[in-house]
Amino acid sequence: MPKKATWKTQKYYHGPxxxxxxxxxxxxxxxxxDMRRPLIAIVNTWGEVCPGHYNLDHLTRTVRDGIWKAGGTPLEFTAISQCPTASLGEPSMRxxxxxxxxxxxxIEAIxxxxxxxxLVILVSCxxxxPGALLAAARLDLPCIILPGGCMEVGTCEGKxxxxxxxxxxxxxxxPQGKADLKKIELMEDVVCPSAGACSIMGTANTMQCLAEAVGMTLPFAATARAVSAERLRLGKATGEAIVRMVFKGETARSIMGPKNLENMLRVCMALGGSTNGILHILALAAELGLEKHIHxxxxxxxxxxxxxxxxxAPVGKYFLPDLHEDGGIPGIMAELKPLLHLSAKGVDGRNLKHWIQAGEIMLKRERRSILSLNxxxxxxxxxxxxKGNLAPISSLARMLHNTIxxxxGPARGFNYQQQAKAALKSGKVKEGEVIVVRYAGPRGAPGMPDTYAVLATVVGMGLEGKLAVVTDGRFSGFARGLGVCQVSPEAAVGGPLAxxxxRDMISISLPDRTLSAEVSDExxxxxxxxxRPPKMKNAPGILGLFAVNAEQAHQGARLVAHPAPWERGY
Known part of the structure; x- marks a missing residue:
């Protein structure tokens, strides 16, 4: 006779x-x-501060239906979510x-x-x-991530x-007085035409795609539109799948092994994803104790x-809905098949070899957003x-055709991104210079803020291709232009940016993969x-913890009780 399924809460909720x-x-x-069934937590990050999460409340109902149908009992609680748009370029971006x-x-505590x-964790942005993935790794329970999906693409004046x-x-x-105010008003109403994550390969969609690539979602869950019947069916299927996962005794760590994380990293490169994706992959590897495999x-x-x-976009000319119609992540991974571990397992119990079959079929159509390896x-x-004498351990840059x-050029240093923005707008930054935003790292800011507002200002002022930006902070997946970020070690711990x-001359070469200053060793x-280390910036609450306990960018910039020594290899 087959072994009778057992689960954790039988010990706590059954009997007198x-x-x-x-x-x-x-x-x-x-x-x-109800209490005799497996108890499945639904972590709902719905809220009214972020369009990527606005559809999750309704999506949660379909997950509940799937859990009940499969023989489990759903128990929902809410957790935080946010959209950084409101704080772009502001101190609160920390x-x-x-x-x-x-x-x-x-999630861990509850x-x-x-x-x-x-547990099923509903997330988008x-x-x-990545917060959900870290929690899943830490808890090591049966877990499925259910992304909220992408929004539709806006249209303004036919574009x-x-x-x-x-x-x-x-x-x-x-700020230069060169904007078409009517155009801004028109765009304000159309650039976010529905709920969901913004429809380019920014950090939100990069991370939804990587959650699928690492095997923690069902196939096509990363790219299906946020507002669609397909998304609702994925919710129900996820609810059913998590109960099967409990009965089989499969956990998050049984999925996210070295092979899966290598696949995740491959897909990030193949997508031309956000540099933030690398930060989060490194953090996840550290959480899983896989630093020797993924570094x-x-x-x-x-x-x-x-x-x-x-x-x-911003790498190519298509959008997330196009990627989904062309095969989604199964299509991307089908094309990458020679470079991937096909035995890697997903949360539905099948391995990648089976997952990509649906993608292979879709690749037989006319190619648009998914190109061939050839x-x-x-x-x-x-x-x-x-790497170089400004980044002895590492730094990251998007290496695309859409920038120089x-x-x-000569360095122009700033200790806050607000100073850099102000200097740009007042004309104090000259063509040819390299804007350096330092003390923006995990400990220095603290919190490692997104300095995308600086690059957006550069591009919006028509200076893209005429200067560069270097920072120990981060860049949004939206960013265009030549920007080098996540310089490690950061300035606050004595890294070379400090x-x-x-006027020190800085040389950046993407083909040579170098970031150096023309300064002698002596x-x-x-x-x-x-x-001397600068005085700690105003850092209340969690920022104060980051100032002391954050790891460096090349380690994933996690907040941990005992940060691993960053000096190794430096």
Whole structure:
């Protein structure tokens, strides 16, 4: 006879000893029979502050239906979500990355305290998806991620537009008095035409795609439209799948092994995804104890030998709905098949070899957003690791056709991105210079804010291709232009950006993957001897914790009790 399925909460909720626990749930209408089933947490990050999460409340109902249908009992609780648009370029942007770790702590605490057999986490946007993955890795329960999907593409005056187009107008052309105010008004009403994650390959969609690539969602869950019947069916199927996962005893760590994370990294390169995707992959690897398998050196290796085959904005000319219609992540992974681990397993119990079959069928159509390995968009990955005397461990840059590959110019340093924006708008930054925004790293800011507002200002002012930006902070997946970010080690711990002086010549080469200052070793040593750590910036609450306990960018910038030594290899 087959072995009878068992699950965690049988120990706590069955029999006389579980009476007090059942009583609490009976107050909310649950029955004794309900409490005999596997108890499945639904983590709902719905809210009215972010369009990517606005559809999740209704989507949650379909997950509940699937759980009931499969023999489980759904128990829902809410968790945080946010959209960083409101704080672009502001000091409050420092809270953006910490929400990733806050969400992971939130889910960890509730699931551990309340005792569940498995969980479905509904997420959509930038830091929320990786926060869910960190929580799943930490808890190691049966878990499925259900992305909220992408929004529709807006149209203005016959042209497809997205929020990033409006950002560049607002940050760049508007302060100069060169913006068409009527055009801004028109775009405001159309760049976000529905709920869902913005329809380009920004960080939100990068992370939804990577959650699927690592095997933690059902196939096609990353790219289906947020507002669609397909999305609702995915919700119900996810509810059914999580109960099967509990019965089989499969957990998040049984899915997210070294092979799956390598596949995840390959897909990130093939998509030309956001540089934030690398930060989050490194954080997830550290959470899983896989730092020896997935590290910045492997990121560099995969960048060099993984072609970029996705023609989705801002890398290409198509959008997320196009990618979905062309095969989605199963299509991308089908094309990448020679480079992937086909034995890697997903949450539905099947391995990648079976997952990609649906994608292979769709690739037989006319190619649009998914190109072939033989004729890729780029012969290398869409993200490059740059090293040199300004980035002795690492830094990251999107390595695309839509920006200049080289730049050499004098440094213009700023300790806050607000200073850099003001200098740009007042004309104090000259063509040819390199804007350096330092003390924007995990500990220095603290919180490692997104400095996209600086690049958006550069592009919006028509200076793209005429200067470059270097920072130990982050860049949004929306960003265009030559920008080098996540410089490690950061300035706050004595990294070379802290020693840089205005007018030092900086050389950036994407093809050579180098970031260097024309400063002698002897001069560096003198400056290092005279450098003193700056006074900590105003850092209340979680920012104060980041200032002391955040790891470096090449480690994933997690908030941990005991940060791993960043000096290894430096």
């Amino acid at each position: 000893s579980g009476a007090h626990r059942r009583a609490v749930y009976k107050a909310m209408g649950y029955t004794t029979d 809270y953006d990355l910490p929400t990733r770790d806050l969400l992971a702590f939130d 699931v551990e305290q309340q005792i569940f057999d498995g 930038d830091k929320v998806v 497809k537009v997205t929020l990033s187009d409006l950002d560049e107008m607002v940050f760049g052309a508007l 910045i050196g492997k990121v560099d290796d995969f960048s060099r030998n993984t072609p970029c085959i996705s023609s989705v 004729e890729p968009l780029l012969s290398h990955g869409g993200i490059a690791v740059l 590959p080289y730049h050499r 020693l840089l002086k205005d 001069e560096w040593k003198k400056r290092k001897a005279n450098w």
